[in-house]
Amino acid sequence: MKTNKSLLFKGISDTELKQLYNCLRAHQSEFVAGEEIYSFGGLRSVLGVVLQGRVAVKKIDRNGNVTILDHIQKNGVLSNAFAFSQTDGNYISASAVENTKIVFFDYNNVFKRCQKACEFHSIFVENLFDIVIEKSKTLSQRVEILSNKTIREKILSYLNIALKNSINNVVTLPMSLTSFAEFLCVDRSAMMREMKKLSQSGIIKTDKRVITVLKREYI
Amino acid sequence: MKTNKSLLFKGISDTELKQLYNCLRAHQSEFVAGEEIYSFGGLRSVLGVVLQGRVAVKKIDRNGNVTILDHIQKNGVLSNAFAFSQTDGNYISASAVENTKIVFFDYNNVFKRCQKACEFHSIFVENLFDIVIEKSKTLSQRVEILSNKTIREKILSYLNIALKNSINNVVTLPMSLTSFAEFLCVDRSAMMREMKKLSQSGIIKTDKRVITVLKREYI
DNA sequence: ACTATATTGTTGCAAAAACTACAAAAGGTG
DNA sequence: CACCTTTTGTAGTTTTTGCAACAATATAGT
Numbered sequence: 001m002k003t004n005k006s007l008l009f010k011g012i013s014d015t016e017l018k019q020l021y022n023c024l025r026a027h028q029s030e031f032v033a034g035e036e037i038y039s040f041g042g043l044r045s046v047l048g049v050v051l052q053g054r055v056a057v058k059k060i061d062r063n064g065n066v067t068i069l070d071h072i073q074k075n076g077v078l079s080n081a082f083a084f085s086q087t088d089g090n091y092i093s094a095s096a097v098e099n100t101k102i103v104f105f106d107y108n109n110v111f112k113r114c115q116k117a118c119e120f121h122s123i124f125v126e127n128l129f130d131i132v133i134e135k136s137k138t139l140s141q142r143v144e145i146l147s148n149k150t151i152r153e154k155i156l157s158y159l160n161i162a163l164k165n166s167i168n169n170v171v172t173l174p175m176s177l178t179s180f181a182e183f184l185c186v187d188r189s190a191m192m193r194e195m196k197k198l199s200q201s202g203i204i205k206t207d208k209r210v211i212t213v214l215k216r217e218y219i
Numbered sequence: 220m221k222t223n224k225s226l227l228f229k230g231i232s233d234t235e236l237k238q239l240y241n242c243l244r245a246h247q248s249e250f251v252a253g254e255e256i257y258s259f260g261g262l263r264s265v266l267g268v269v270l271q272g273r274v275a276v277k278k279i280d281r282n283g284n285v286t287i288l289d290h291i292q293k294n295g296v297l298s299n300a301f302a303f304s305q306t307d308g309n310y311i312s313a314s315a316v317e318n319t320k321i322v323f324f325d326y327n328n329v330f331k332r333c334q335k336a337c338e339f340h341s342i343f344v345e346n347l348f349d350i351v352i353e354k355s356k357t358l359s360q361r362v363e364i365l366s367n368k369t370i371r372e373k374i375l376s377y378l379n380i381a382l383k384n385s386i387n388n389v390v391t392l393p394m395s396l397t398s399f400a401e402f403l404c405v406d407r408s409a410m411m412r413e414m415k416k417l418s419q420s421g422i423i424k425t426d427k428r429v430i431t432v433l434k435r436e437y438i
Numbered sequence: 439a440c441t442a443t444a445t446t447g448t449t450g451c452a453a454a455a456a457c458t459a460c461a462a463a464a465g466g467t468g
Numbered sequence: 469c470a471c472c473t474t475t476t477g478t479a480g481t482t483t484t485t486g487c488a489a490c491a492a493t494a495t496a497g498t
Contacts, residue, residue, distance in 0.1 A: 059366060067366045070359070079352075111345045125344060126330045132351050133298070139358035140289070146365040147278060147286045147404045149456075150484070176445060185366045187486045192447060194484095208446075208494095368486075369454070395475060406456050411477060413455095427464095427476075 006051050007075045008103075008127050016120045023121070026105040031096035037078070047107045048078035049131065053100025058182075060091045068182040070139075071175075077128075077135050078102065146185060151194045154184045156219040159204070159211065169216060173209035180209070225270050226294045227322075227346050235339045242340070245324040250315035256297070266326045267297035268350065272319025277401075279310045287401040289358075290394075296354050297321065365404060370413045373403045378423070378432055388435060392428035399428070 009017055020026075028051070031037060037048075037055060050072050057070035069092070072078055078094065110125065145157045162171045173180050181188035195211075198204045203219070205212040213219060228236055239245075247270070250256060256267075256274060269291050276289035288311070291297055297313065329344065364376045381390040392399050400407035414430075417423045424431040 059363070069362060069366060111341070111348070122330070122341070125348070129330070129344070129348060129351070132348070132355060136351060136355050136358060139355060139362060143288060143358060143361050143365065144278070146362065147288060149284075149404065149406075152484095177447095178445060185368065187368075188446090189448075189487080190485050193449090196447085371454095396477095397475060407476090408457080408459095408478075409455050412479090415477085 006049060008049050008051075008124070008131060010127055011123045012120045012127075020120060020124060021103075024105045024109045024124075026103050028101060028103045031100045031102070033096055033098045033100075035096050035100075037094040037096065037102065046079065046104055047110065047128075048102045048104045049128075050074055050076045050078065051101040051103055054097040055094055055100060055102075056097050057092065057094045060093065066182055067185055068179060071183070075131060075134075077131050079107070151184070151186045151191055152198065154186065155191070155194060155198065158184065159213055160219045163213060163216070163219075169213040171211045171213065173211065175209075177209060225268060227268050227270075227343070227350060229346055230342045231339045231346075239339060239343060240322075243324045243328045243343075245322050247320060247322045250319045250321070252315055252317045252319075254315050254319075256313040256315065256321065265298065265323055266329065266347075267321045267323045268347075269293055269295045269297065270320040270322055273316040274313055274319060274321075275316050276311065276313045279312065285401055286404055287398060290402070294350055294353075296350050298326070370403070370405045370410055371417065373405065374410070374413060374417065375437070377403065378430065382432060382435070388432040390430045390432065392430065394428075396428060 012020065031053070052074060054074070055072040055076070055078060056068060057072065059067045059069050061067075072094075110128065141161050145154055145161070148154045148157050159171055163169065175183065177192070178188055181191045184191065195204070195206055199206055203213070203215045205214055231239065250272070271293060273293070274291040274295070274297060275287060276291065278286045278288050280286075291313075329347065360380050364373055364380070367373045367376050378390055382388065394402065396411070397407055400410045403410065414423070414425055418425055422432070422434045422437045424433055
């Protein structure tokens with residue numbers, strides 16, 4: 001199994017990894033772009049980690065409106081343990097954005113120490129813990145962005161978070177403007193209008209999905 | 220130390236707990252209602268678990284508008300590892316809603332196995348893991364609620380989640396209607412108006428903070 | 439290179455929400 | 469009980485947003 005190492009396996013050698021996969025009853029699946037992650041909705045207590053590619057969790061309502069609930073990158077966690085609840089009128093789908101590799105394990109096996117009491121098992125648990133904490137962090141930021149009442153504030157909140165660990169004042173959106181609107185849970189045209197206003201006020205400068213923040217004190 | 224046991228210490232005896240507190244360098248703090256959790260914003264890599272009481276994480280913007288970002292109940296986790304980011308214009312505050320006990324530990328000590336290699340240490344890690352997973356779940360639900368564009372949909376989404384594990388069709392809000400509006404990140408008066416409409420349509424029936432869902436197929 | 443498809447950019451209009459303000463009811467406290 | 473504070477309930481007005489529709493680019497596939 002060749003793959004550039006996931007954070008999940010940091011500090012675990014390839015030999016150990018093979019053993020670990022065995023004692024955790026892990027299985028790896030591959031999905032082509034657009035394919036739905038069937039294992040996600042179905043089974044209980046499944047924990048999946050994206051090794052390669054990207055997964056989008058979307059909500060499609062009665063009227064066909066799409067909202068992006070989550071964007072799971074490499075090393076991201078996928079689990080019905082903290083999944084979105086399917087409502088009657090809405091359909092929630094997890095699907096591969098590009099070709100994606102996911103490793104699934106049964107949540108119950110993660111903490112059961114195997115007979116050999118392999119020491120890398122605890123390293124694995126720590127890594128998994130880090131990933132879940134990271135997921136919480138991302139979700140918290142998402143809530144913070146969505147908690148704003150106006151589109152303008154949502155955009156600025158996003159930019160603010162994106163600039164947190166950045167030296168320059170340039171944010172390149174990791175998605176299309178269409179997807180960005182879905183991510184902010186707002187209408188695309190209304191968002192475009194708001195970005196135009198921000199540009200006209202001289203607070204930002206936009207070129208497609210590259211946003212330069214000119215007046216950082218405003219965000 | 221007398222306290223009704225937190226999920227965090229499930230399967231760990233009181234004697235073991237004392238030992239664990241020691242090897243994790245844990246310290247417990249108490250806060251009176253309204254008091255701010257000073258340890259929260261300050262230190263790095265702190266992990267806190269609410270043993271008793273409740274904590275509200277609020278965002279106060281330039282104009283003094285309050286939005287509830289998070290509501291941490293008993294067993295909930297408090298951590299700057301996945302905290303909300305403080306923006307220039309906004310002030311983020313974690314404060315005790317009622318008298319609250321919190322146990323803090325250094326995140327770095329959690330995974331370091333103590334010399335005695337106490338077995339309950341791994342039980343503790345598993346418990347902590349469950350709590351963090353639970354937090355992710357709550358945050359995901361929050362995102363799902365906030366992802367709705369209209370107030371009406373936000374309310375219905377909330378009710379839907381609240382009714383998931385319920386036998387009857389009654390939801391009693393665990394907070395005032397004022398706080399509920401802050402939780403949904405909408406204007407209170409607009410929310411009241413929307414609830415009135417829902418009542419008039421015969422979809423729900425309200426009496427203060429007790430909401431009875433009459434037509435479950437609508438939510 | 440051509441064609442189909444997705445993305446970006448823009449507008450008018452209708453709908454929804456925020457803001458403001460006020461009154462009534464409920465709850466807590468000395 | 470009387471007072472103060474919070475919560476609940478309501479309405480008018482303004483602002484923001486969503487919706488629909490369309491044109492102009494850009495991108496990908498054959």
